[in-house]
Amino acid sequence: MAMSGVENLARVPELKKKLLWTFALLAVYRIGIHIPIPGVDSAALAEFFANAQNTLFGIFDMFSGGGLSNMSIFALGIMPYISASIILQLLTVVSPELKRLQKEEGEAGRKKITQYTRYGTVLITVVQGFAIAAGLESAASPTGAPMVLIPGLGFKLMTVLTLTAGTIFLMWLGEQITEKGIGNGISMIIYAGIVAGLPSATINTVRLMTMGEITLFVLLFIGVFMVATLAFIVFMERGQRRIPIHYAKRQMGRKMFGGQTTHLPLKINTAGVIPPIFASSILMFPATLAQFSSVQWLQDISSFLSPDSIIYNLMFIGIIIFFCYFYTAIMFDPKGIAENIQKQGGFIPGIRPGARTREYIDKVLARITLWGAFYVSAVCVLPMVLISNFGVPFYFGGTSLLIVVGVAMDFMGRIESYLISRQYEGLLGKAGKGR
Numbered sequence: 001m002a003m004s005g006v007e008n009l010a011r012v013p014e015l016k017k018k019l020l021w022t023f024a025l026l027a028v029y030r031i032g033i034h035i036p037i038p039g040v041d042s043a044a045l046a047e048f049f050a051n052a053q054n055t056l057f058g059i060f061d062m063f064s065g066g067g068l069s070n071m072s073i074f075a076l077g078i079m080p081y082i083s084a085s086i087i088l089q090l091l092t093v094v095s096p097e098l099k100r101l102q103k104e105e106g107e108a109g110r111k112k113i114t115q116y117t118r119y120g121t122v123l124i125t126v127v128q129g130f131a132i133a134a135g136l137e138s139a140a141s142p143t144g145a146p147m148v149l150i151p152g153l154g155f156k157l158m159t160v161l162t163l164t165a166g167t168i169f170l171m172w173l174g175e176q177i178t179e180k181g182i183g184n185g186i187s188m189i190i191y192a193g194i195v196a197g198l199p200s201a202t203i204n205t206v207r208l209m210t211m212g213e214i215t216l217f218v219l220l221f222i223g224v225f226m227v228a229t230l231a232f233i234v235f236m237e238r239g240q241r242r243i244p245i246h247y248a249k250r251q252m253g254r255k256m257f258g259g260q261t262t263h264l265p266l267k268i269n270t271a272g273v274i275p276p277i278f279a280s281s282i283l284m285f286p287a288t289l290a291q292f293s294s295v296q297w298l299q300d301i302s303s304f305l306s307p308d309s310i311i312y313n314l315m316f317i318g319i320i321i322f323f324c325y326f327y328t329a330i331m332f333d334p335k336g337i338a339e340n341i342q343k344q345g346g347f348i349p350g351i352r353p354g355a356r357t358r359e360y361i362d363k364v365l366a367r368i369t370l371w372g373a374f375y376v377s378a379v380c381v382l383p384m385v386l387i388s389n390f391g392v393p394f395y396f397g398g399t400s401l402l403i404v405v406g407v408a409m410d411f412m413g414r415i416e417s418y419l420i421s422r423q424y425e426g427l428l429g430k431a432g433k434g435r
Contacts, residue, residue, distance in 0.1 A: 022181030065193020084120030
């Protein structure tokens, strides 16, 4: 009997255990968000972030799950790890040694690259932690209250150690979710942070309407726009280009094999939510440091990179398009797929096996990746431009919606695949016992 629905989760102890692990580790993450760094005036910090919701601090706070506005031990979130991953993946293209580790060494090579990523995460976290500590000492609330109660070298060292330890612990949590839970741990942590902020953002939006800062018409328009954006995201995330593959008949002994037709599915958005996360990480790092500094030319950079500026959005679109192609090239290997199709006696109608098949797959993938990059750029930029003009929190932006929908669909897909695989294994077991 086919297993489907939520009631089947209890019938698979392994899946139930994985889900419990996932929720327990995410709960630990949410508890840590509310543990503040010692020495920071929480009242002055709250005043500062009340005026910084629709700035880069608002975006950074969204990705850190509210950790930055609380100045908690997880204030930097998982973004240093993502930045280190970007650097390692870019270096893989230009470094023969890293490329060899990734392609030839297999599991041992991937472990080595993961180790390098961890070292890079620590280095980036130390730099960002020191910049935040120095920025907090020089910053003040709108009323003039200092952020730091007792500034000095001791506060800087304590802040750097605390933020570094918090980010390393978050990195470990993400790895544990990936290994023992369901889904990609890093994506799940970002997803949990965004979803946790949705209730307060909704309440804040309703409060703005009651105060007259947002009209009912604008609120209804934003609601309809969000629903339409969600439907569009789901439609595009499920979109595929199916390349037909025919397998020739071949006889082995007395049995005939092959003669069937299948397809190679190519997703429109092969890179998923990685490009907007990478793009946000790259743009947030220099702009956040600039906003914490009092140097004039750094302040000019910060104003140029404000989320509602044309320069910011053009750079955002350019980086998204780059990482859509870059990450797709890493995740998808047309040459290997073409060789596997040829080894199994398959061919694409009208295309010669081998090099021609690889070229054809690469050409089709390049075309749909371009449309996928345009789709991701439009979802991330257009809602941000419209909503920032209405003064609505960034939780309703396109990037957050894309991450929430993409991670949720991936999470449900993994659960469904797990259920199907366990059902298939059970059927094989019964068949074996019968024989």
